[in-house]
Amino acid sequence: MNILYMILQGLFLLFLAPLIAGVVKKTKALLQNRRGPHLFQVYRDIYKYMKKDAVMSEQTSWIFVFTPYLVFASILGAGLMLPVFHPVSPWPFSSDLIVFIYLLTMARFFMALAALDTGSAFGGMGASREMAVSSVIEPALVVTIAGLAFKAHTTDLSKMVSSFMVNPNGIFTPNLLLLLVAFYIILIAESGRIPVDNPDTHLELTMIHEGMLLEYSGKYLGLMVWASYLKQLLLYSIVASVFLPWGITSDPSLIGGIYNLFFYLVKVVFIGVLVAVTETAFVKIRLFQIPELLFSSLVLSFLSILMEITVGGR
């Protein structure tokens, strides 16, 4: 049963991720008075990559081939920890947020290695930037999670959701709202969006995440792109189930699952639209100001923790 549940959730997230990416793209296009690509264009792109031959530099080692599989698997694994159909995630032994973060970090580490592996200038630039940015993202993320843990008295995602869903309006406490803002900044940075990174640029010199993928082609590129959409969805999902705990029931029946699923979709699409609006309204900041932005996230989380300790979040 548990295995079926896992397979179901894994497949569901995999096939939902491109759609959400499509929603963001479409919303952005509409906000810019463009018609934009079809909502399903992202699926077609991934399908196209999967069919194509991969061209690989002679300079590459096994890391280059190994990385797309590892990235894809670790992000998909992280996805299984999320409560989607039910507040308790399908991952049998743990849905600890710390594990979740480090699965994503492992993917990032190998991505940077693979980018360096080709020896191309853009890969190196992308990798060094990604590492520089992530060295600030990580502490910010850990402190945000610490803030959540203080509130829910656990770092386990399933337990966190279970404790927040009892009283959804409990989100309207100052310290949780601060954490939400802090997490949203991290979400923007982690998913490589403006003002931190520009996912739609063709200017190699400005790229961060895309810079690391430049040498990839064919199915390897397909896996990497798909994994990055999946990662984006996972981040949205955390916001959806932890910070917006409405419309979640612990009813284990089919109806309960459909209920949870429906509200999950509504929330995730809403977040996608919000991200698109942010991306349209903002200008990409100077590279050296990214740490400042992320530090502001760190400070917000600290404030929230202080609040929780001193006044108990009220």
Add this chain to the structure above:
Amino acid sequence: MSWHNFSQEILDKFPGTSLFSRRGNEEYLLVPKTQLTEAAQLLTQSGAVLSTMIATDERPVYGVFRLYYVFSRDEEDRFIILVVNITEPDLTYPSLTPLIAAAHWYEREAMDMLGLRPIGHPEPNRLVLHHEWPLGVRPLRKDFNPALQEEGQKAGGGEHRFREVEGEGRFYVPVGPIHAGIIEPGHFRFGTAGENIVHLEARLFYTHRGMEKQAEGLDFRQGLKLAERICGVCAYSHSVAYCEALEKIAGIEIPVRAKLLRTIFLEMERLYNHIGDVGNICAGTGYAFGSSQGGRLKEAIMHHNQLLTGHRYLRGINTPGGLKSEPPASVLLELPDWLDDLGKEFAQFTEVLLSNPIFLDRVNSTGITSLEAVKELGVVGPAARAAGWSRDCRKIHPHAAYSQVDFSVPVYTTGDVAARLKVRIDEAGQSIHIIKQCLEMLEPGEIAEPLGHLPPYQYALGYAESPRGEDMHWLMTGENNTIYRYRVRSASYTNWPVVPLAVRGNIVPDFPLINKSFELCYACLDR
């Protein structure tokens, strides 16, 4: 000092110098090789600016190669041209580059194309013809025969050597010549220390088209088609510069109506370029609002270009002597109202832009060019005016109907991306102002004056202020209404060398933004 006195001073001071010829506002002085440097020094000290240099092969007619250094005396709308004869077998001449940095590309190009060697040039490397070209090929020589060049000639020029970067943690970052997106070829070699750019070397001229060679022997009406195709986005400025040179040689004055209409079209070209460029600068910062608004307004202007002339890029409307056809009266009638609306929309757009703190943070103090560098390299157009050099070809050498209209030349002093952006924004406003004045002055009348038969071996300058700055053309006629030598110095040609200077000290991810703020054209180099 009046202009006659000035050239007289040169003639008096250098006994070997003689008055060579005179046409309109151009005075040609024949200077012996040995006195070239001193004469040029006198000119630059008086504030004259080196505008262009032309190298010709006049052996079939006069038995010599000739160099024409064109100096502009801005304050009196005059050109003093120093002419140097170079006689075989000694094909060397003293380089002016150590004295005038702006001469560096001119002299290198003359070396590639004609084999004339500047002695004392600090960097006498190939420029236009890359190292893949066989040694000893001099395409602009009259005895150059492409058919003979095919056989047995291997690339003999060695290899291009980029400047070395040294020190720990310093790397090369090679970019291009093939880029992502639809951009012309150009290779940029960054020397970086982390994200900081230590130096940048730009290697351009990848797609040399041999247009100047192609023009030789062509009928002057055919030559116009070539001139209009030098560049996509400055097609009309090039076309006007070409026609003005011919009209000067023919000694005719084109009808007032044609002058006014040409002014209108030149400003339409400036409008669509400047507004589109403002959008492009936004794209460089990832500002979606800005790039889509810029694109939308540009499209509207180009649509009006089509309504006015039948061509979105304003090609095919000019003819030597005037214009080919009248723009539709109905379009001219509704143009002022449309311009008012455009001006309002653009003002709204730029207001949003210039009140966005993150956007301003990106453009302020990014990619600074100093006034000294700009003057030394003879930079033209918005790039020069953004660094505090108030120099506009429309004011200093009025062409078309610019002497009859009232407009101001916006100047900023910071020399950064923001200044280049603001110069464009202000100039767009001035363009609307100029077009409306021209429309008011427009009276029914002739739009073209026949050129007649062109006298052979006569030459003149033609120029126009394009959206990127002054385009300088020089034309020499041959027998039977043909072109003997056609030399084009576009605005991008003088402005490219300043980009690496502006980039130095900035960070790598800001390069696309800085580059876009100059908005230079690669095709203008690949003539």
